[in-house]
Amino acid sequence: MDSKNAKEMIARRIAKELKDGDVVNLGIGLPTMVANYIPEDISVTLQSENGFVGLGTAPKDGEVDKDIVNAGGQPVTINQGAAFFDSAVSFGIIRGGHVDATVLGALEVDQQGNLANFMVPGKMVPGMGGAMDLVSGAKKVIIAMLHTAKGAPKILKKCQLPLTAVGKVNLIVTELGVMEVTPNGLVLQEIAPGVDLEEILRGTEADLIISDNLKVIQD
Amino acid sequence: MNKIKDINEVVEHIKDGMTLMIGGFMATGTPEGLIDAILEKGVKDLTIIANDTGLIDKGIGKLVINKRVKKVIASHIGLNPETGRQMNAKELIVDLVPQGTLAEQIRCGGAGIGGFLTETGVGTIVEEGKQKMKIGDKEYLLELPLRADIALLRGSVVDKQGNIFYNASTRNFNPLMATAADLVIVGAEKIVEVGELDPNHVMTPGIFVDYIVGGEE
Numbered sequence: 146m147d148s149k150n151a152k153e154m155i156a157r158r159i160a161k162e163l164k165d166g167d168v169v170n171l172g173i174g175l176p177t178m179v180a181n182y183i184p185e186d187i188s189v190t191l192q193s194e195n196g197f198v199g200l201g202t203a204p205k206d207g208e209v210d211k212d213i214v215n216a217g218g219q220p221v222t223i224n225q226g227a228a229f230f231d232s233a234v235s236f237g238i239i240r241g242g243h244v245d246a247t248v249l250g251a252l253e254v255d256q257q258g259n260l261a262n263f264m265v266p267g268k269m270v271p272g273m274g275g276a277m278d279l280v281s282g283a284k285k286v287i288i289a290m291l292h293t294a295k296g297a298p299k300i301l302k303k304c305q306l307p308l309t310a311v312g313k314v315n316l317i318v319t320e321l322g323v324m325e326v327t328p329n330g331l332v333l334q335e336i337a338p339g340v341d342l343e344e345i346l347r348g349t350e351a352d353l354i355i356s357d358n359l360k361v362i363q364d
Numbered sequence: 365m366n367k368i369k370d371i372n373e374v375v376e377h378i379k380d381g382m383t384l385m386i387g388g389f390m391a392t393g394t395p396e397g398l399i400d401a402i403l404e405k406g407v408k409d410l411t412i413i414a415n416d417t418g419l420i421d422k423g424i425g426k427l428v429i430n431k432r433v434k435k436v437i438a439s440h441i442g443l444n445p446e447t448g449r450q451m452n453a454k455e456l457i458v459d460l461v462p463q464g465t466l467a468e469q470i471r472c473g474g475a476g477i478g479g480f481l482t483e484t485g486v487g488t489i490v491e492e493g494k495q496k497m498k499i500g501d502k503e504y505l506l507e508l509p510l511r512a513d514i515a516l517l518r519g520s521v522v523d524k525q526g527n528i529f530y531n532a533s534t535r536n537f538n539p540l541m542a543t544a545a546d547l548v549i550v551g552a553e554k555i556v557e558v559g560e561l562d563p564n565h566v567m568t569p570g571i572f573v574d575y576i577v578g579g580e581e
Contacts, residue, residue, distance in 0.1 A: 194463065195389040196533050211392070212520070212532035218390025218419075218443060229532055231539045231567075232389075232415070233471045236464030240482065270451070270460075271442025272416075273490075278464035281484045311487030 148291065151320035154337065155289050157182040158362055159248055159318050162287060163189050167245040168238075170194060170279055173217040175289045176248040192244060194275040196235050199227025216275065239275065240282040247283035249276060251290050251317075253304040256351040258314040258326035260288065261306035273309060280310035292319035298350040300324070300331070321345045323362065330354050335362045367526050367570075371577045374549050375401040378514060381434075383411040385470065385512040385541040390416055390443055391423030393534035395518040395551030397579045399426055411435040413470070413512055415463060415537050417447040428456070437510070439463035462490060465507050467540060472509035474543025479508045515545035517568070518580055522552035523559070526573030527566040535567060542568040549573075551580040 146154070152175050160182035163169060170192045171177050180202075183189050191200035194216050201222035204210070208222065215221045230238075238244060253261040260280055263273040280286050293299055300317060317324040322345055323335035332354045333345065338361055346353060375398070378384070388394025394414075402410075403426060410433050417436055418425035425444040427433050435457040441447040450456035461469070462484045472480055481504035485491055495506040517538045520531035528550060530538055542548055550568075555578050 193533070195392075196536050210532065212534050214390065214392045214533055216389075218392065223532075229535055231535050232463070232467035232537050233540055236467050240464055240484065267452075270448055272438065272440035272460040273462050274416075274440040274442075275463040277462040277488065277490065278484045281482075281486075282464075308488045310484075 146320055151291060152178060154320055155318050157364070158323065159287055159289055160184065162285075162316065163187065163246060165189075168192055168198065168243060170239070170244050170247045170283065172247070172249040172276070174250055176250060179248050179289065192235075192238060193221070194235050194239065194279070196232060197223060197227055197229045198238075199224045201227075236275070236278050239278045242282060242284060244279070244283040246285040246287060247279045248287045248289050249279065251288045251299060253299050253301055253306050254288050254314055254317055255301045255304045256326070256331040257303070258312045259304045260286070260309045260314050261304040262309050264307050266307065276309050280313045285316070286314050288314055288317045290317075290319060292321045292345070293348045296348070298348055301350045302352065321348065324353070332356050333359065335360045337362050338364070367573065367576045368524060368555065369575045369577055371397060371401045371579065374398075374575045374577055375405045375407075377547055377549075378402055378405070378407050380407055381409045382407075382513040383413065385515040385537075385545055386412060386414045386424055387515070387517045387536065387538035387541050388414065388418070388423055389533065389536040391418040391425070393518050393530065393536050393538055394418060394423035395516050395580055396423065397577065398516045398549060398551045399423065402427065403430055403432065408432050409434045411437070413437045413510055415466065416440040417444040419443055420446055431455070435459070437461060437466070439466050465490075466510075467537065469507055469510040470537065470540040470544045473511040474540065477509060479506050481505070482507055510544065512541070512545040514547045514549065515541040517542055517548065517550040519550045519552045519568070521554045521556060521561055522550055522576050523556050523561045523570070524576070525558050526550065526570030526576055527561050528568040528570075528573065529561055529565050530567050539568045542572040547574050549575045549577065552576055552578050553580040
């Protein structure tokens with residue numbers, strides 16, 4: 146599977162986790178793609194942590210409003226019923242448990258639900274932005290990422306990079322499968338069509354518990 | 365009291381070594397005209413409190429690339445690689461703060477609140493040097509308020525009394541910073557007469573604002 150198809154598959158699977166009425170914050174990059182696959186029969190409100198709910202699609206040519214940007218600083222549109230607010234309210238929404246789910250990328254994630262996604266010391270230090278608050282405050286934290294970094298496992302026994310948050314990850318969705326962080330450990334709940342278990346185990350450093358009820362990801 | 369001033373007059377208040385809060389998010393809602401005036405005046409060794417350091421050629425990025433900044437307190441510096449370069453070369457001190465914590469620190473600074481407890485950052489490098497408190501079975505970090513010498517805001521519509529309306533996502537940190545500095549200057553996209561701005565639409569009451577300059581685009 147090429148990277149584009151893999152990312153689409155991940156986004157499509159995560160969209161199925163969302164429920165009617167949910168308030169959801171999507172990170173930049175792959176997580177943003179989830180918005181394209183939200184089922185038509187449910188209504189999901191997207192939050193943009195720079196200060197609004199009701200985030201819409203990317204603007205068409207001639208539709209750009211310089212005053213409406215997303216958390217990556219890119220021009221976006223808003224839907225009818227949207228609302229703007231300041232950064233204190235925005236993070237009150239996030240820390241206060243008013244965000245039902247957040248979808249974020251990861252550099253590393255481990256079997257205790259720890260997440261590292263904001264810096265590589267000495268190399269990449271962009272800052273955490275809103276990620277630490279989101280991971281601490283959202284009711285459900287979903288990680289969207291390719292299973293490995295060029296073959297090197299990203300799902301580990303223990304994160305090595307500086308942590309974004311401790312024990313807050315609930316679900317990891319990759320192009321190979323769906324893994325849930327449980328009190329007993331990391332459980333493989335679903336496997337992608339055509340992928341064999343060996344391939345997942347090879348690409349995973351964490352101890353992976355195979356669910357008794359292992360399913361194939363439904364497209 | 366006439367709050368409307370010439371931009372060259374207001375930047376006289378900004379001096380070497382001061383701490384400035386600057387509104388905006390990736391330069392959206394940042395007063396570009398005020399930043400240009402600071403550059404022109406030649407102020408240096410500034411401490412900047414802001415969400416981010418803008419882009420290389422936009423917003424706070426212009427102050428960084430022209431080496432006017434000695435310290436940055438921000439949540440994100442990734443869109444302006446020059447900030448990271450100066451940080452790695454030890455030319456610039458950068459304190460990275462989670463965005464929600466930064467917003468609340470500024471709100472507290474302006475609201476007379478001595479600090480607040482948050483779960484954000486517990487178990488991460490953010491907790492280094494901070495007091496941890498256990499309330500019930502939850503662990504929190506004690507975060508302290510932030511204030512500045514001067515806040516630079518960008519308003520979409522500002523009346524002559526300093527009442528501000530911020531359009532769309534330009535609001536972000538601006539109304540918080542308006543409350544948390546000794547001197548508050550707003551760069552206005554549009555200045556209107558008192559009475560033209562519906563009091564229901566005022567997001568920063570004019571009592572917080574000292575000076576108004578025009579010319580924001």
